[in-house]
Amino acid sequence: MFWTKKVVIGDGERGLVYRNRQFAGVIAPGVHKWFDPFGAVEVKVHNIALRAEYVGSDENALVDALGARLAETFVLADIGVDEVGLVMKNGRLEEVLAPGSRRLYWKGPIAVAIRTLALQDEPDVPNDVATRLRQLGVLEKVAVVLAVPAEFAGLVFVDGKLARVVGAGSYAFWNFRKNVVVQAVDLRVQSLEVSGQELLTRDKVSLRVNLAASVRIVDPVAAITKVAKYGDYVYRELQFGLRKAVSAKTLDELLGDKASLDADIFAYVRGRVGEVGAELLGVGVKDVILPGEMKDILNAVVQAEKSAQANVIRRREEANATRSLLNTARLIEESPVLMRLKELEALEKITEKIDKLTVFGGLDGVMRQLVSLKQ
Numbered sequence: 096m097f098w099t100k101k102v103v104i105g106d107g108e109r110g111l112v113y114r115n116r117q118f119a120g121v122i123a124p125g126v127h128k129w130f131d132p133f134g135a136v137e138v139k140v141h142n143i144a145l146r147a148e149y150v151g152s153d154e155n156a157l158v159d160a161l162g163a164r165l166a167e168t169f170v171l172a173d174i175g176v177d178e179v180g181l182v183m184k185n186g187r188l189e190e191v192l193a194p195g196s197r198r199l200y201w202k203g204p205i206a207v208a209i210r211t212l213a214l215q216d217e218p219d220v221p222n223d224v225a226t227r228l229r230q231l232g233v234l235e236k237v238a239v240v241l242a243v244p245a246e247f248a249g250l251v252f253v254d255g256k257l258a259r260v261v262g263a264g265s266y267a268f269w270n271f272r273k274n275v276v277v278q279a280v281d282l283r284v285q286s287l288e289v290s291g292q293e294l295l296t297r298d299k300v301s302l303r304v305n306l307a308a309s310v311r312i313v314d315p316v317a318a319i320t321k322v323a324k325y326g327d328y329v330y331r332e333l334q335f336g337l338r339k340a341v342s343a344k345t346l347d348e349l350l351g352d353k354a355s356l357d358a359d360i361f362a363y364v365r366g367r368v369g370e371v372g373a374e375l376l377g378v379g380v381k382d383v384i385l386p387g388e389m390k391d392i393l394n395a396v397v398q399a400e401k402s403a404q405a406n407v408i409r410r411r412e413e414a415n416a417t418r419s420l421l422n423t424a425r426l427i428e429e430s431p432v433l434m435r436l437k438e439l440e441a442l443e444k445i446t447e448k449i450d451k452l453t454v455f456g457g458l459d460g461v462m463r464q465l466v467s468l469k470q
Contacts, residue, residue, distance in 0.1 A: 098132040107144025107204060109168070111151070113137045118153070118160045121168045147184060147207050149199035157199065170200040172209045179269055181210040181224065188227040191237045194271050218253075218275065220267035228267075238267040241277035248315040252276040260316060280315035284376060285326075289333050300346040303384040306337050306360070314372030321371045329368050333378070336363040353380050 103126050104110045110122040115135045122138070129136045139151070149169065151157070158165055165171060172192055174180035180192030185206050192198060194214065200207040212221070220228070220238050228234035242265050243249040249261040254274050268275045289306040296302065310329055312318045318325040340359040341349065349356060357379050365375045427434045 098130060100129045100131040100134075100136050100138075102127045102138045102140070104140065107142060109141050109143050109201060109203070111139045111141070111157075113139070118156060121161075141201065143201035143203040143205070147200045147203070147205040149201060154197070154199045168202060170202060170207045170209060172196065172198040172200065174211060177214050177272075178211045179214060179271060181212065183208040183210060188224065189231070191228065191233070193237075214269060214272055218269040218271070218273055220269055225265075225267040234267060237270065239270050239275045239277055241266040241268075241279065243279050246281070246283045248280045248282055248312075250278045250280060250315060250319055252278075257316060257320070278319060280312055280319060282312050282315065284309055284311045287326075287330055287333060289330065289337060292334065292337055294338055294341045296341060296344060296346050296349060298345045300385075302341075302346070302349075303382075304337060304341060304380060305382040305384075306333060306378065307381050308333055308364075308378040309376040310368065310373050311376065312372055313374045317370075317372030325371050325373060328371055329364075329373055329375075332364050332367045333360070336360040336367075336378075337380075339363060349383060353383070356380055 102110060102122070104122055104124045106124045108124060110127070112119040112122055112129075113136070116137070119136075127138075141149070141151075149157075157169070158171065161168065172180050172182065174192050174194060174196045176194045178194055180196055180198075181188055182190035182192060182198075182200070184190075186208075192209075212224075220234075225234060225238070228237065234240060241249050241251070241261070243261060243263050245263045247263060249264075249266065251258045251261065251266075251268065252275070253268075255276075266277070268277070287308045287310060289308070292304045292306070294302060294304055308329075312325070322328045337360055340356050340363065343359070344356065360380075361375065361378045364378065368375055427437060
């Protein structure tokens, strides 16, 4: 009939009936008819098998209109301002509702349950919830995520205040109501290079020095809260320590004992970086680079020193040789037989250089003609 309105609701559907734009009721699957000569009846059909969320804009009006009968058709998620809502569909977490949210879900093929979590001073996301949200790819949208590797420390700040320090692991914190900031601090040993420092020694010699140091963080809270960038602070203190140590020594002292320079730098820097939670493990001067003209001067000085040392050694050896000759002469003077042996040694050396030797008058004649013996 022309004055009858007919609506068919499927098994996975529900209908909301409005008469004169006012909510009149909910209809279940089946065939429904209304006498509607003036077209005052309107039916909105919702597919609840595909989507459990109520997508209309009048959910508050529905809550008021249904009153105590609301639970027959809908699941109401009314989340407090100090709570987080977890929407479970068929036993699995599917959605997170922010504090103060209000949402309607159809009762039907998709079983919907609402779980609420209180937001505490340290708004931790439970591990099972964080795991599921990570699977859904929405964890970073509703929480602040902190991954702390081994040999690192994690700092958690809530509303600008340090809440706690955590070790290696994976953490998540709700980002509702409170401002949560997290930071991972490296606790491993780090190497620092201070290169090309132009410095003046105590005797006004200009040189360039390269320094290497190893440092690690032992107090991550102090390292983060006391200085803006602890790495820059340690680097600057190494520069100051190097400048102070070099300016207190002459060039000869620096070149003669670099170990004392390392010790002076270490003693100065260790106390300064310790104030910001860092520990200086070692420091060493790698290179001391002199200007070209200073190299030439030092080379000349070294050459002169070595020449002087060589002259001293030469004079000492000559004196020793002269002293030995004097002792030999005294022995020969006291012993004619020793003199005769020395003559024979001399004759032997002479004959070694003669290719052919003819002897007249016997050996005794040769000896008397070649060598005059002292009577």
